[in-house]
Amino acid sequence: MSFLMRDPVIQGTSMAYHPFLPHRGPEFAMSAMLGHHPPFFPALALPHNGSLSLPGALGKPIMDQLMGAAESGLHFSSLGHQAAAAHLRPLKTLEPEEEVEDDPKVHLEAKELWETFHKRGTEMVITKSGRRMFPPFKVRCTGLDKKAKYILLMDIVAADDCRYKFHNSRWMVAGKADPEMPKRMYIHPDSPATGEQWMSKVVNFHKLKLTNNISDKHGFVSSSNTILNSMHKYQPRFHIVRANDILKLPYSTFRTYVFPETDFIAVTAYQNDKITQLKIDHNPFAKGFRDTGNGRREKRKQLALQSIRSYEEQQKKENGTSDDSSGEQASLKCFDQASSPAVSTVGPPNLKDFCESDEDSDDESNGNLKDGPDSSKISTTTEDGKDREASQTKGHQFGGSDSNGRSRESARRTEKSQADSRQSPITVISSTTRSGEDFKSPSRDQPKADECRSISKENYMPLTVQTDSSPHLSQSHMHHFGFPPGFAGQQFFNHLGGAHPFLLHPSQFNMGGAFSNMASGMGPLLAAVSSAGVSTMDTASMASPSQSLTGAHGLPFHLQQHVLASQGLAMSPFGGLFPYPYTYMAAAAAANSAASSVHRHPFLNAVRPRLRYSPYSIPMSVPDSSLLTTAIPSMASSAAELKGDGMATSPVSATLDSTSEVTSRSSGSVSLSSKTCSGKDSINELQSIQRLVSGLDSIQDRSRSVSP
DNA sequence: TCTCACACCTTTGAAGTGG
DNA sequence: CCACTTCAAAGGTGTGAGA
Helix, strand or coil, X not given: CCCCCCCCEECCCCHHHCCCCCCCCHHHHHHHHCCCCHHHCCCCCCCCCCCCCCCCCCCHHHHHHHHHHHHHCEEEEEECCEEEEEEECCCCCCCCCCCCCCCCEEEECCHHHHHHHHHCCCEEECECCCEECCCCCEEEEECCCXXXXXXXXXXXXXXXEEEEEEECCEEEEEEECCCCCCCCCEECCCCCEEHHHHHCCEEXXXXXXXXXXXXXXXXXXXXXXXXCCCCEEEEEEEEEEECCCHHHHHHCEEEEEECHHHCEEEECCCCCHHHHXXXXXXXHHHXXXXXXXXXXXXXXXXXXXXXXXXXXXXXXXXXXXXXXXXXXXXXXXXXXXXXXXXXXXHCHHHHHHHCCCCCHHHHHCCCCCCCCCCHHHCCHHHCCHHHHHHHHHHHHHHCCCCHHHXXXXXXXXXHHHHHHXXXXXXXXXXXXXXXXXXXXXXXXXXXXXXXXXXXXXXXXXXXXXXXXXXXXXXXXXXHHHCCCHHHHCHHHHHHHHCCCCCCCCHHHCCCHHHHHHHHHHHHHHHHHHHHCCCCCCCHHHHHHHHHCCCCCCCCCHHHHHHHHHHCCCCCCCCCCCCCCCCHHHHHHHHCCCHHHHHHHCHHHHCCCCCCCCCCCCCCCCHHHHHHHHHXXXXXXXXHHHHXXXXXXXXXXXXXXXXXXXXXXHHHHCCCCCCCCCCHHHHHXXXXXXXXXXXXXXHHHHHHHHHCC
């Protein structure tokens, strides 16, 4: 069964359209990274203390490399305690890495847990200070080149353009989504590490935090925070970037993995009691709220029971009539139900499922999570025995351990973890394995499914669709991930699992959000570069993926957004300029205060059009586009039309100078595939980049001399 | 719908203890 | 020196009142 599944991998490739970077080489990218051009890379920003810090989970290894690079070629000039403007020298030390074939597979850990949550419409609490995800996003990687180094990242992108409300015990669409917050990439703190190291353990992103605090755009509250909108749906994504140091990140091979069962709706307070109960029952930190044990909830219940009893007794005395026991039982029962969401809303079967009766539940419940009556329908068909074993291991990882047995527990985890690494590669959830009955669909209750897109599972299009997809995988399913109708062709998905380069960009999968998030980070970068007289993006190549898809007007929201953005428009996902200056994102660390950081930034002071660039664009290379065109015949026809419009309307194109044209050509010509690009191409790419950067450097110098 | 203080809990790391 | 235990601080939870 697992062999029939496809990895949910989106194999984007090459520096030319790396998701985190514009069509530039390492130097250019580094410039942006270091804060000169703000937020191309949300996880990276400059510190407020003059030293380079990397918001998010950048570990010391990365820091060391970055700082080393700074000493050897990258120049920083501190703006007080604000963002340092980094102008760059060509990084001569960067050589294209020798390509060794790898075939990464990613297995979502705690898959059953995720599915259980997802089945009920997962909610994730977001707070001002940031709240962890639960279940934690953990993956296991296989198929990596043992000796090659990889950087693993995670981000969370909007899953659609809807705002939701919880009504009648269901999540329903409540209108258009609010403007997206700037997102940041979360780099796993162990990055970079060898494939062997990654494969030897579970990659855990538990430190990533979710917040709704827009003033934390800089990661000042917590560098691990990612800003989400409450009552919006999001999709975590996992990226593998093959790079042996952070400097190569921008132009390294990357792959993006999306697990549909990990999507969730961000909330500031739990709406769904079932989810609350699930979290309580599975999150060790919420142990105190469990009905079992001596937690607060139990105490409260007992307290209440006592008061009820005393009240009843008092009533008896006052009335002089003895109420029969049934009355008391009834009242108690009633109260019991009221005090227990699990009982009142989930019902006995589910309660039994959710609540492990004792402490062991912490350790074992995750793996042994007994789903309710419908659990058998969950797509655990992709799970084999080994997976179950893995799931049991997960339990230990979620579960608490007493402090005394910590070391033992730790050792046991390690042991288990190593055992897990032998497990079969990821088997991806496909809707073909999901029965439409598995999940309650709001749309079933709401005839106007078009207006109110269901968040139910059945409306999910699997990222790995097989040609034998079940009939219910209709267009409506597809558009959730921004797939046009014709997108589910076999050829397309053959690329996913096959050895062919898969040149479709991540943004073409899911998400308007995906694009907007990343693009929002690119805006200032693009703007800054543009104003500096250096080329902006190659609009032709940038637009290509969209062009290959369909016309903007006929596109689903996601693709429209993509199209517009890839044309360089400062297009908010919702029709206007992005409400938050992109500048805020990057300079992140840069700032003790947002305002000062912006004002003092030489590039940010200047009035310039806010341009957006799609980090996910696929350059218009012949092989790429042809691939895409082949895969999506229905969209190809509108490509040319789009291209024309896009070029005409793009502010980028309007601001291009001669330099930019050159740049555009060069950048457009280096659409490389991780699988197809030759070393020669890479070298050419680097050379062209270096030429560009030489120009950029001088221009930036000029710019700096003007700016304070 | 959101924020905050709160109690309860786990996790983590340092210090202490004994073999 | 090592393994183990104890302890305290830090930090992760959902709750519920109030805005």
